[in-house]
Amino acid sequence: MSIQDTFPWTEKYRPKILDNVIGQKHILPRLKSYVSKKTLPNMLFAGPPGVGKTCCAIAIAREIFGNTFNQDFLELNASDERGINVVRGAIKDFSRTLPLGANFKIIFLDEADALTTDAQQALRRTMEKYTGTVRFILNANYSSKLISPIQSRCSLFKFRPLLKEDILEGLNKIIISENLDMSSEAKDALFDVCEGDMRTATNYLQAASSVDKKISVETIYEVSNSAQPKDVITMIEKCLNGNFLEARKFLENMIFEQGLSGEDIINQIYKKLISMSEDKIDISTKIQIIDKIAEINFRLVEGANDRIQLEALLAQIIFIASKKGD
Numbered sequence: 001m002s003i004q005d006t007f008p009w010t011e012k013y014r015p016k017i018l019d020n021v022i023g024q025k026h027i028l029p030r031l032k033s034y035v036s037k038k039t040l041p042n043m044l045f046a047g048p049p050g051v052g053k054t055c056c057a058i059a060i061a062r063e064i065f066g067n068t069f070n071q072d073f074l075e076l077n078a079s080d081e082r083g084i085n086v087v088r089g090a091i092k093d094f095s096r097t098l099p100l101g102a103n104f105k106i107i108f109l110d111e112a113d114a115l116t117t118d119a120q121q122a123l124r125r126t127m128e129k130y131t132g133t134v135r136f137i138l139n140a141n142y143s144s145k146l147i148s149p150i151q152s153r154c155s156l157f158k159f160r161p162l163l164k165e166d167i168l169e170g171l172n173k174i175i176i177s178e179n180l181d182m183s184s185e186a187k188d189a190l191f192d193v194c195e196g197d198m199r200t201a202t203n204y205l206q207a208a209s210s211v212d213k214k215i216s217v218e219t220i221y222e223v224s225n226s227a228q229p230k231d232v233i234t235m236i237e238k239c240l241n242g243n244f245l246e247a248r249k250f251l252e253n254m255i256f257e258q259g260l261s262g263e264d265i266i267n268q269i270y271k272k273l274i275s276m277s278e279d280k281i282d283i284s285t286k287i288q289i290i291d292k293i294a295e296i297n298f299r300l301v302e303g304a305n306d307r308i309q310l311e312a313l314l315a316q317i318i319f320i321a322s323k324k325g326d
Helices: 029-037 053-072 085-095 117-129 148-152 163-178 184-194 197-213 217-223 227-242 244-257 262-275 283-301 304-326
Strands: 041-048 072-075 105-109 134-140 157-158
Touching: 029 053, 029 085, 041 053, 041 283, 053 072, 053 105, 053 134, 072 085, 085 105, 085 117, 117 148, 148 163, 163 184, 163 197, 184 217, 197 217, 197 304, 227 244, 227 262, 227 304, 244 262, 262 304, 283 304
Parallel strands: 041 134, 041 157, 072 105, 105 134
Antiparallel strands: none
Protein backbone atom coordinates (compact mmCIF):
# COMPACT_ATOMS: atom_id res chain seq x y z
CA MET A 1 0.00 0.00 0.00
CA SER A 2 1.45 3.37 -1.04
CA ILE A 3 1.41 6.49 1.12
CA GLN A 4 -1.13 8.06 -1.23
CA ASP A 5 -3.54 5.17 -0.60
CA THR A 6 -3.75 6.21 3.06
CA PHE A 7 -4.53 9.87 2.26
CA PRO A 8 -7.97 11.28 2.98
CA TRP A 9 -9.76 11.26 -0.35
CA THR A 10 -10.31 15.01 -0.17
CA GLU A 11 -6.51 15.37 -0.52
CA LYS A 12 -5.92 12.38 -2.77
CA TYR A 13 -8.40 13.68 -5.36
CA ARG A 14 -7.84 17.41 -4.88
CA PRO A 15 -7.47 19.03 -8.35
CA LYS A 16 -3.87 20.00 -9.09
CA ILE A 17 -4.60 22.31 -12.03
CA LEU A 18 -7.51 24.57 -12.94
CA ASP A 19 -8.59 22.30 -15.80
CA ASN A 20 -9.42 19.60 -13.23
CA VAL A 21 -11.60 21.83 -11.03
CA ILE A 22 -15.27 20.88 -11.33
CA GLY A 23 -18.08 23.42 -11.55
CA GLN A 24 -17.60 27.20 -11.17
CA LYS A 25 -17.73 27.68 -14.96
CA HIS A 26 -18.46 31.39 -14.45
CA ILE A 27 -15.10 31.84 -12.68
CA LEU A 28 -12.58 29.44 -14.21
CA PRO A 29 -12.10 31.24 -17.58
CA ARG A 30 -11.03 34.44 -15.77
CA LEU A 31 -8.61 32.55 -13.54
CA LYS A 32 -7.12 30.67 -16.52
CA SER A 33 -6.62 33.99 -18.30
CA TYR A 34 -4.60 35.33 -15.35
CA VAL A 35 -2.47 32.17 -15.32
CA SER A 36 -1.76 32.31 -19.07
CA LYS A 37 -0.63 35.94 -18.78
CA LYS A 38 1.39 35.25 -15.61
CA THR A 39 -0.27 38.22 -13.94
CA LEU A 40 -2.59 38.41 -10.98
CA PRO A 41 -4.57 41.02 -9.02
CA ASN A 42 -5.32 40.68 -5.33
CA MET A 43 -8.34 38.37 -5.21
CA LEU A 44 -11.15 37.63 -2.79
CA PHE A 45 -12.77 34.20 -3.08
CA ALA A 46 -16.15 34.18 -1.34
CA GLY A 47 -18.64 31.36 -1.02
CA PRO A 48 -19.74 28.35 1.04
CA PRO A 49 -17.27 25.64 2.11
CA GLY A 50 -16.30 22.74 -0.14
CA VAL A 51 -16.95 24.40 -3.51
CA GLY A 52 -13.38 24.80 -4.78
CA LYS A 53 -12.00 28.06 -3.35
CA THR A 54 -8.84 26.55 -1.85
CA CYS A 55 -8.38 24.21 -4.83
CA CYS A 56 -8.40 27.14 -7.24
CA ALA A 57 -5.96 29.20 -5.17
CA ILE A 58 -3.41 26.38 -4.91
CA ALA A 59 -3.86 25.40 -8.57
CA ILE A 60 -3.20 28.99 -9.68
CA ALA A 61 0.02 29.11 -7.67
CA ARG A 62 1.21 25.71 -8.94
CA GLU A 63 0.64 26.69 -12.57
CA ILE A 64 2.32 30.10 -12.24
CA PHE A 65 5.31 29.10 -10.10
CA GLY A 66 6.02 25.52 -11.18
CA ASN A 67 9.17 24.28 -9.41
CA THR A 68 9.38 27.32 -7.10
CA PHE A 69 5.85 26.77 -5.73
CA ASN A 70 7.08 25.97 -2.21
CA GLN A 71 9.27 29.09 -2.06
CA ASP A 72 6.83 31.59 -3.62
CA PHE A 73 3.52 30.45 -2.12
CA LEU A 74 2.45 30.87 1.51
CA GLU A 75 -0.77 29.38 2.85
CA LEU A 76 -2.11 30.57 6.20
CA ASN A 77 -5.36 29.90 8.03
CA ALA A 78 -6.65 33.03 9.70
CA SER A 79 -8.89 31.09 12.08
CA ASP A 80 -5.76 29.63 13.73
CA GLU A 81 -4.19 33.05 14.29
CA ARG A 82 -6.95 35.65 14.35
CA GLY A 83 -4.91 38.50 15.81
CA ILE A 84 -2.65 41.18 14.47
CA ASN A 85 0.49 39.10 15.13
CA VAL A 86 -0.14 36.83 12.14
CA VAL A 87 -0.01 39.92 9.89
CA ARG A 88 3.00 41.47 11.60
CA GLY A 89 4.83 38.14 11.73
CA ALA A 90 4.44 35.48 9.04
CA ILE A 91 2.87 37.68 6.36
CA LYS A 92 5.39 40.54 6.64
CA ASP A 93 8.37 38.20 6.85
CA PHE A 94 7.27 36.37 3.71
CA SER A 95 6.48 39.62 1.85
CA ARG A 96 9.95 41.10 2.44
CA THR A 97 11.80 38.42 0.45
CA LEU A 98 12.06 38.51 -3.35
CA PRO A 99 10.12 36.04 -5.53
CA LEU A 100 11.98 33.29 -7.42
CA GLY A 101 9.62 31.91 -10.07
CA ALA A 102 7.68 35.00 -11.16
CA ASN A 103 7.47 38.75 -10.67
CA PHE A 104 5.47 38.28 -7.48
CA LYS A 105 4.75 35.86 -4.66
CA ILE A 106 1.29 34.69 -3.53
CA ILE A 107 -0.06 34.69 0.01
CA PHE A 108 -3.22 32.62 0.40
CA LEU A 109 -5.11 33.58 3.54
CA ASP A 110 -7.81 31.01 4.27
CA GLU A 111 -10.84 31.99 6.36
CA ALA A 112 -9.83 35.65 6.17
CA ASP A 113 -13.23 36.68 7.54
CA ALA A 114 -12.09 35.27 10.91
CA LEU A 115 -9.44 38.02 11.29
CA THR A 116 -10.08 40.65 13.96
CA THR A 117 -10.71 44.23 12.81
CA ASP A 118 -7.23 45.31 13.99
CA ALA A 119 -5.63 42.47 12.02
CA GLN A 120 -7.61 43.43 8.93
CA GLN A 121 -6.39 47.04 9.23
CA ALA A 122 -2.81 45.79 9.48
CA LEU A 123 -3.40 43.51 6.49
CA ARG A 124 -4.67 46.45 4.47
CA ARG A 125 -1.47 48.38 5.12
CA THR A 126 0.65 45.35 4.23
CA MET A 127 -1.23 44.94 0.95
CA GLU A 128 -0.45 48.59 0.15
CA LYS A 129 3.23 48.40 1.09
CA TYR A 130 4.13 45.20 -0.78
CA THR A 131 1.88 45.57 -3.81
CA GLY A 132 4.89 45.32 -6.14
CA THR A 133 6.07 41.88 -5.02
CA VAL A 134 3.11 40.11 -3.39
CA ARG A 135 -0.40 39.15 -4.49
CA PHE A 136 -3.00 38.18 -1.92
CA ILE A 137 -5.74 35.59 -2.37
CA LEU A 138 -8.21 35.91 0.49
CA ASN A 139 -10.68 33.13 1.14
CA ALA A 140 -13.89 33.91 3.03
CA ASN A 141 -17.28 32.31 3.58
CA TYR A 142 -18.75 35.79 4.06
CA SER A 143 -17.06 38.64 2.19
CA SER A 144 -19.18 41.17 4.11
CA LYS A 145 -17.15 40.40 7.26
CA LEU A 146 -14.07 41.96 5.68
CA ILE A 147 -13.56 45.70 6.02
CA SER A 148 -14.34 47.84 2.95
CA PRO A 149 -10.70 48.91 2.28
CA ILE A 150 -9.70 45.26 1.85
CA GLN A 151 -12.71 44.45 -0.33
CA SER A 152 -11.96 47.42 -2.59
CA ARG A 153 -8.36 46.23 -3.10
CA CYS A 154 -9.44 42.81 -4.36
CA SER A 155 -11.19 41.39 -7.39
CA LEU A 156 -14.21 39.52 -6.01
CA PHE A 157 -14.98 35.97 -7.17
CA LYS A 158 -18.29 34.55 -5.93
CA PHE A 159 -18.18 30.77 -5.70
CA ARG A 160 -21.53 28.97 -5.83
CA PRO A 161 -22.67 25.65 -4.34
CA LEU A 162 -21.95 22.92 -6.87
CA LEU A 163 -24.75 21.68 -9.08
CA LYS A 164 -25.85 18.06 -9.01
CA GLU A 165 -24.14 17.26 -12.32
CA ASP A 166 -20.89 18.77 -11.01
CA ILE A 167 -20.98 16.72 -7.81
CA LEU A 168 -21.78 13.52 -9.74
CA GLU A 169 -18.96 14.22 -12.20
CA GLY A 170 -16.46 14.42 -9.33
CA LEU A 171 -17.92 11.41 -7.52
CA ASN A 172 -17.91 9.20 -10.62
CA LYS A 173 -14.16 9.73 -11.06
CA ILE A 174 -13.57 8.59 -7.47
CA ILE A 175 -15.99 5.66 -7.76
CA ILE A 176 -14.19 4.36 -10.86
CA SER A 177 -10.73 4.91 -9.38
CA GLU A 178 -11.60 3.18 -6.09
CA ASN A 179 -13.56 0.38 -7.81
CA LEU A 180 -16.78 1.06 -5.92
CA ASP A 181 -20.30 -0.12 -6.73
CA MET A 182 -22.83 2.67 -6.17
CA SER A 183 -26.40 2.88 -7.47
CA SER A 184 -27.89 6.05 -8.92
CA GLU A 185 -30.24 6.19 -5.90
CA ALA A 186 -27.26 6.19 -3.53
CA LYS A 187 -25.64 8.98 -5.58
CA ASP A 188 -28.86 11.00 -5.33
CA ALA A 189 -28.88 10.44 -1.57
CA LEU A 190 -25.25 11.57 -1.32
CA PHE A 191 -26.03 14.77 -3.21
CA ASP A 192 -29.06 15.32 -0.96
CA VAL A 193 -26.95 15.26 2.22
CA CYS A 194 -23.89 17.15 0.92
CA GLU A 195 -25.87 20.23 -0.29
CA GLY A 196 -23.45 21.27 -3.03
CA ASP A 197 -20.32 20.69 -0.91
CA MET A 198 -17.85 18.46 -2.78
CA ARG A 199 -15.56 18.04 0.22
CA THR A 200 -18.43 16.75 2.36
CA ALA A 201 -19.59 14.44 -0.43
CA THR A 202 -16.07 12.99 -0.77
CA ASN A 203 -15.73 12.45 2.97
CA TYR A 204 -19.10 10.68 3.16
CA LEU A 205 -18.18 8.51 0.15
CA GLN A 206 -14.92 7.45 1.80
CA ALA A 207 -16.73 6.69 5.07
CA ALA A 208 -19.36 4.64 3.23
CA SER A 209 -16.68 2.71 1.29
CA SER A 210 -15.07 1.62 4.56
CA VAL A 211 -18.31 -0.21 5.40
CA ASP A 212 -18.73 -1.96 2.03
CA LYS A 213 -17.52 -1.51 -1.54
CA LYS A 214 -21.19 -1.77 -2.58
CA ILE A 215 -22.67 1.47 -1.30
CA SER A 216 -26.39 1.65 -0.56
CA VAL A 217 -28.78 4.51 0.20
CA GLU A 218 -29.02 3.33 3.82
CA THR A 219 -25.23 3.45 4.24
CA ILE A 220 -25.10 7.04 2.93
CA TYR A 221 -27.69 8.26 5.43
CA GLU A 222 -25.99 6.29 8.22
CA VAL A 223 -22.49 7.74 7.67
CA SER A 224 -23.86 11.27 7.12
CA ASN A 225 -25.83 11.17 10.37
CA SER A 226 -29.06 11.92 8.49
CA ALA A 227 -32.55 10.51 8.76
CA GLN A 228 -34.15 8.73 5.84
CA PRO A 229 -36.09 11.38 3.85
CA LYS A 230 -39.15 9.15 3.70
CA ASP A 231 -39.22 8.98 7.52
CA VAL A 232 -39.04 12.78 7.81
CA ILE A 233 -41.78 13.26 5.20
CA THR A 234 -43.99 10.63 6.87
CA MET A 235 -43.51 12.35 10.25
CA ILE A 236 -44.59 15.69 8.78
CA GLU A 237 -47.61 14.09 7.08
CA LYS A 238 -48.66 12.43 10.36
CA CYS A 239 -48.65 15.88 11.97
CA LEU A 240 -50.65 17.41 9.13
CA ASN A 241 -53.22 14.67 9.68
CA GLY A 242 -53.32 15.38 13.43
CA ASN A 243 -51.67 12.13 14.55
CA PHE A 244 -49.23 13.32 17.23
CA LEU A 245 -48.45 9.92 18.77
CA GLU A 246 -47.51 8.33 15.44
CA ALA A 247 -45.37 11.35 14.50
CA ARG A 248 -43.62 11.21 17.87
CA LYS A 249 -42.66 7.55 17.25
CA PHE A 250 -40.71 8.63 14.17
CA LEU A 251 -39.08 11.45 16.15
CA GLU A 252 -38.06 9.12 18.98
CA ASN A 253 -36.55 6.70 16.47
CA MET A 254 -34.43 9.50 15.00
CA ILE A 255 -33.24 10.69 18.41
CA PHE A 256 -32.71 7.40 20.26
CA GLU A 257 -32.18 4.76 17.55
CA GLN A 258 -30.31 6.82 14.95
CA GLY A 259 -28.66 9.21 17.42
CA LEU A 260 -29.46 12.38 15.47
CA SER A 261 -29.14 15.78 17.16
CA GLY A 262 -31.97 18.26 17.39
CA GLU A 263 -30.35 20.59 14.86
CA ASP A 264 -29.83 17.73 12.37
CA ILE A 265 -33.50 16.79 12.61
CA ILE A 266 -34.91 20.31 12.40
CA ASN A 267 -32.75 21.08 9.35
CA GLN A 268 -34.14 18.00 7.61
CA ILE A 269 -37.70 18.89 8.57
CA TYR A 270 -37.15 22.31 7.02
CA LYS A 271 -35.64 20.90 3.81
CA LYS A 272 -38.42 18.36 3.29
CA LEU A 273 -41.18 20.82 4.17
CA ILE A 274 -39.86 23.31 1.60
CA SER A 275 -39.87 20.65 -1.13
CA MET A 276 -43.37 19.29 -0.38
CA SER A 277 -45.89 19.94 -3.15
CA GLU A 278 -48.93 22.18 -2.71
CA ASP A 279 -51.33 19.25 -3.03
CA LYS A 280 -49.94 18.02 0.30
CA ILE A 281 -49.55 21.38 2.06
CA ASP A 282 -50.69 24.83 0.91
CA ILE A 283 -48.31 27.78 0.90
CA SER A 284 -50.05 29.60 3.77
CA THR A 285 -49.68 26.61 6.11
CA LYS A 286 -46.10 26.10 4.96
CA ILE A 287 -45.21 29.71 5.80
CA GLN A 288 -46.67 29.45 9.31
CA ILE A 289 -44.78 26.21 9.98
CA ILE A 290 -41.50 27.70 8.73
CA ASP A 291 -41.98 30.55 11.20
CA LYS A 292 -42.30 27.99 14.02
CA ILE A 293 -39.28 26.04 12.75
CA ALA A 294 -37.20 29.24 12.98
CA GLU A 295 -38.35 29.81 16.55
CA ILE A 296 -37.61 26.23 17.65
CA ASN A 297 -34.25 26.29 15.87
CA PHE A 298 -33.28 29.42 17.82
CA ARG A 299 -34.19 27.70 21.08
CA LEU A 300 -32.06 24.68 20.18
CA VAL A 301 -29.08 26.87 19.34
CA GLU A 302 -29.49 28.58 22.71
CA GLY A 303 -29.26 25.20 24.46
CA ALA A 304 -32.85 24.08 25.01
CA ASN A 305 -33.74 20.37 25.36
CA ASP A 306 -33.80 18.69 21.94
CA ARG A 307 -36.66 16.27 22.55
CA ILE A 308 -38.96 18.77 24.25
CA GLN A 309 -38.45 21.41 21.57
CA LEU A 310 -38.92 18.99 18.66
CA GLU A 311 -42.08 17.56 20.21
CA ALA A 312 -43.28 21.14 20.64
CA LEU A 313 -42.63 21.69 16.93
CA LEU A 314 -44.71 18.61 16.03
CA ALA A 315 -47.50 19.94 18.25
CA GLN A 316 -47.29 23.36 16.57
CA ILE A 317 -47.55 21.76 13.10
CA ILE A 318 -50.67 19.88 14.23
CA PHE A 319 -52.15 23.08 15.72
CA ILE A 320 -51.50 25.08 12.52
CA ALA A 321 -52.94 22.33 10.32
CA SER A 322 -56.06 22.01 12.52
CA LYS A 323 -56.70 25.77 12.41
CA LYS A 324 -56.71 25.59 8.61
CA GLY A 325 -59.49 23.02 8.77
CA ASP A 326 -61.70 25.15 11.04
